[in-house]
Amino acid sequence: MTEELYEQLNFIENQLFESIINDLITQQYSIVNDFFSSEEVEVLRNSLVAKYEADKFKKSAIGNRVNEEIDKTIRGDFIFWIDEKNANESETLFFNKINNLVNYLNQTCFLGILHKEFHYAVYPKGTFYKRHLDTFQNDDRRKLSIVCYLNEANWPRENGGELTIYTEKDALDVLPLPGRVVIFESQILEHEVKVVKESERMSITGWLKTR
């Protein structure tokens, strides 16, 4: 029996993943609270902070690497790409959950996700990411964007740093609450990160890619 057929026979419907798919079909985005438990968020945040404090993060760049000054007027976060092959314990846990979702999407929606890329991101106080689409560098392989928030338990509205998603009809503000995951169509939905007014905004952002 081929592995593929075996997988099909073994298919078990997953309510959470089904609701994500339904959201994506009807509104091109899905917001899932508690995708990661508070324990999972804590170990992932510790892992982020350890790398951040070890000075491993780099100033993020955009598109064709215009100069730093221009970068900062568009995007001010610091990032560190996560290497799945050298993942630590908490990152392995992270990728296990993401891979379950990817496998489910591939089995049910025939999305053909073959690659993925994820980075940690820190937005210090005063930083933002202006309105954009996640398709840079003539790269149309990015299919779905996934943002996972790793902030401490209370992120009051006064802290700013909302993810604003621009739909056809309106603009939706999403607070970066711990455990919350936002998934959206990379090539369709414009979005931005509003100025962080207080604290440091921490997350893992990534893309599911075709080909």
Ligand SMILES: O=C(O)CCC(=O)C(=O)O
């Ligand atoms: O952190 C977020 O909420 C979104 C980040 C983002 O838009 C990006 O990195 O492309």
Ligand SMILES: [Fe+2]
């Ligand atoms: Fe983005």
